[in-house]
Amino acid sequence: MSSTRVRTLVEAIEDxxxxxxxxxxxxxxxxxxxxxxxxxxxxxxxxRYGGALQAMGARxxxxxxxxxxxxxxxxxxxxxxxRAGIIPVPIYPPTGLGKxxxxxxxxxxxxxxxxxxxxLTSAEVKRMLGTIQxxxxxxxxxxxxxxxxxxxxxxxxxxxxxxxxxxxQFTSGSTSRPKGVxxxxxxxxxxxxxxxxxxxxxRDGVDAGVSWLPLYHDMGLIGFVIAPLYHLNTITFLPPLLxxxxxxxxxxxVSRYRGSISFGPNFAYALCVKRIKDSEVQDLDLSSWRVxxxxxxxxxxxxxxxxxxxxxxIGFDQRAFISCYGMAESTLAISFSxxxxxxxxxxxxxxxxxxEGRAVPIDPASPRAAPIVxxxxxxxxxxxxxxxxxxxxxxTPLGEREVGEIRLRGxxxxxxxxxxxxxxxxxxxxxxxRTGDLGYLAGGNVHICGRSKEVIIVNGRxxxxxxxxxxxxxxxxxxxxxxxxxxxxKPHNDRERVVITFETVVTDEAAVQALKGEVRRVVQQxxxxxxxxxxxxxxxxxxxxxSGKLQRSKTRELYETGTLLGRTAxxxxxxVEAAKALARSQLGYFRHALLGGKKTEE
Amino acid sequence: MxxxxxxxxxDLVALFGHHAQEDIVVTEQSHLxxxxxxxxxxxxxxxxxxxxxxxxxxxxxxxxxxxxxxxVATAIESKLAAQGRLLG
Numbered sequence: 193m194s195s196t197r198v199r200t201l202v203e204a205i206e207d208x209x210x211x212x213x214x215x216x217x218x219x220x221x222x223x224x225x226x227x228x229x230x231x232x233x234x235x236x237x238x239x240r241y242g243g244a245l246q247a248m249g250a251r252x253x254x255x256x257x258x259x260x261x262x263x264x265x266x267x268x269x270x271x272x273x274x275r276a277g278i279i280p281v282p283i284y285p286p287t288g289l290g291k292x293x294x295x296x297x298x299x300x301x302x303x304x305x306x307x308x309x310x311x312l313t314s315a316e317v318k319r320m321l322g323t324i325q326x327x328x329x330x331x332x333x334x335x336x337x338x339x340x341x342x343x344x345x346x347x348x349x350x351x352x353x354x355x356x357x358x359x360x361q362f363t364s365g366s367t368s369r370p371k372g373v374x375x376x377x378x379x380x381x382x383x384x385x386x387x388x389x390x391x392x393x394x395r396d397g398v399d400a401g402v403s404w405l406p407l408y409h410d411m412g413l414i415g416f417v418i419a420p421l422y423h424l425n426t427i428t429f430l431p432p433l434l435x436x437x438x439x440x441x442x443x444x445x446v447s448r449y450r451g452s453i454s455f456g457p458n459f460a461y462a463l464c465v466k467r468i469k470d471s472e473v474q475d476l477d478l479s480s481w482r483v484x485x486x487x488x489x490x491x492x493x494x495x496x497x498x499x500x501x502x503x504x505x506i507g508f509d510q511r512a513f514i515s516c517y518g519m520a521e522s523t524l525a526i527s528f529s530x531x532x533x534x535x536x537x538x539x540x541x542x543x544x545x546x547x548e549g550r551a552v553p554i555d556p557a558s559p560r561a562a563p564i565v566x567x568x569x570x571x572x573x574x575x576x577x578x579x580x581x582x583x584x585x586x587x588t589p590l591g592e593r594e595v596g597e598i599r600l601r602g603x604x605x606x607x608x609x610x611x612x613x614x615x616x617x618x619x620x621x622x623x624x625x626r627t628g629d630l631g632y633l634a635g636g637n638v639h640i641c642g643r644s645k646e647v648i649i650v651n652g653r654x655x656x657x658x659x660x661x662x663x664x665x666x667x668x669x670x671x672x673x674x675x676x677x678x679x680x681x682k683p684h685n686d687r688e689r690v691v692i693t694f695e696t697v698v699t700d701e702a703a704v705q706a707l708k709g710e711v712r713r714v715v716q717q718x719x720x721x722x723x724x725x726x727x728x729x730x731x732x733x734x735x736x737x738x739s740g741k742l743q744r745s746k747t748r749e750l751y752e753t754g755t756l757l758g759r760t761a762x763x764x765x766x767x768v769e770a771a772k773a774l775a776r777s778q779l780g781y782f783r784h785a786l787l788g789g790k791k792t793e794e
Numbered sequence: 795m796x797x798x799x800x801x802x803x804x805d806l807v808a809l810f811g812h813h814a815q816e817d818i819v820v821t822e823q824s825h826l827x828x829x830x831x832x833x834x835x836x837x838x839x840x841x842x843x844x845x846x847x848x849x850x851x852x853x854x855x856x857x858x859x860x861x862x863x864x865x866v867a868t869a870i871e872s873k874l875a876a877q878g879r880l881l882g
Contacts (some may be wrong), residue, residue: 712831
């Protein structure tokens with residue numbers, strides 16, 4: 193492939209400017225025009241946005257928060273900041289539905305944590321942000337992007353090196369404690385190379401991408417804004433909300449613009465199966481789509497199979513699927529399954545997997561078989577190994593097909609979180625990044641079985657149980673500090689079910705019903721996700737460790753086995769079994785995540 | 795097609811009824827997320843249905859401050875009125 197020299201993103205933008213045929217196309221809802229910017233046009237537009245940021249007083253190393261609902265604004269402001277050496281901090285725009293208070297709180301935390309001096313947003317969102325400036329001490333200006341669009345300020349290019357910070361990815365951590373992953377230009381270049389050259393065999397100037405992915409998320413931003421600049425690929429962007437509203441628009445764009453590369457989380461493929469009518473897509477042709485990536489949340493082979501079955505008649509080739517494993521701390525990608533092979537699953541003995549933590553191959557037709565999605569091998573120059581979760585030094589990697597925590601090393605891995613020395617240290621063990629994911633290696637290929645972190649993922653978005661518990665704890669009648677939230681996967685559904693359990697002294701049947709309704713209402717309103725089940729318990733019934741910490745995994749296990757409600761024994765009895773139960777329940781969790789479909793449909 | 799404020803609200807309540815969690819009584823005052831349990835993905839589906847039924851387009855900005863069915867009705871009313879399709 194062409195790119196032999198390691199380049200900063202700044203160099204990539206400047207080099208791409210010579211290309212007159214390739215660039216970005218922005219589909220807008222409710223507009224017949226689909227503005228196309230050549231890579232030369234992208235270079236010029238980003239210079240104007242970057243120049244405007246400098247004119248506001250932003251200097252190299254300053255952080256600027258970007259809350260830009262419009263894709264074109266976002267791309268130009270992001271790239272313009274990069275060229276000025278200013279560090280962009282992408283933040284998602286408000287999505288509405290009355291969770292504005294929670295949105296403002298989260299945004300404020302990110303702005304404060306990043307130490308952003310400037311916040312660039314739309315006039316409309318600026319109004320909604322209200323007095324945010326007064327609450328973030330370092331924030332000097334909140335600027336509406338409308339005035340920047342026609343800016344004539346000249347960019348004064350900054351000298352940017354590979355080891356300079358390119359931007360901060362705030363994607364992990366609970367609402368009150370967001371963490372900003374620091375990514376350097378060297379991280380970006382390494383990951384882009386891994387994805388484009390090794391992962392998808394990119395054809396420079398030839399492959400064309402289509403993306404509806406949000407640009408404040410790593411898959412959309414790095415995969416479809418940054419990487420294509422290094423390889424001169426034309427990308428067609430759709431607004432994320434347009435895809436959610438009319439999923440057929442995604443496939444239409446692939447067909448019309450002969451897209452060869454497009455990615456989405458598992459839920460996106462499931463959404464297409466559920467929502468798209470045959471009549472909407474009968475005239476489309478998806479035969480150009482050679483790489484259909486799936487990542488960002490647990491992959492369910494049956495969802496992808498259903499997509500392939502439904503759209504085969506309009507040219508979709510199921511061999512286009514690649515299973516992707518990644519996380520923001522590894523820039524974007526960790527490993528991809530082999531190009532052209534489609535979704536591959538490894539049939540292992542479910543009983544041995546859950547009881548002994550070993551992935552023993554078994555006849556796929558066996559009732560004990562658990563199909564584990566294979567996500568390919570480590571990229572060149574990167575290492576993936578599996579360790580016992582309590583191995584603090586990473587000196588003793590586990591063997592072939594032994595289940596443990598997946599850890600990484602290599603040039604795509606972040607140096608850590610912005611201004612978070614302690615939490616950065618906690619994330620590494622002996623120089624290896626702890627992913628928090630459970631899995632095993634077989635023939636060098638990564639197989640993800642579940643995650644040890646307790647994040648709840650709904651429709652590709654992460655929710656932290658602490659946030660749900662905090663909201664539920666505000667309801668009168670709920671014993672504060674005695675609330676447990678968790679996610680559980682049900683077979684017939686393509687998303688996690690969200691469950692909240694809490695202790696209460698309320699016993700009157702009608703009062704308990706009212707309390708359940710109020711908890712559901714408060715949490716749904718604050719976080720904008722649907723709570724599927726609310727379980728009130730008598731005091732003392734939630735499992736806790738001997739030191740009094742709530743055990744989410746254990747609670748989930750009890751819930752899944754149907755024994756949570758039947759519990760009458762006080763929690764003291766659990767103490768001895770705690771460690772064993774924790775390990776078991778983590779495995780039990782991914783048993784549900786991966787096996788769920790089989791187990792209950794039979 | 796044309797609507798009055800009353801028929802518009804009745805149609806909306808019926809339409810949201812199809813998307814709400816089971817056993818939930820839908821009224822004009824229902825909060826989409828808190829009462830109906832419709833998440834952000836579900837809302838987009840409802841919006842698509844509304845656009846089809848009322849033959850109009852609802853931009854993302856119009857949704858940012860929408861909380862209840864009545865809010866949705868207000869947003870649609872102004873659209874219909876602008877097109878001369880709101881009676882009374």
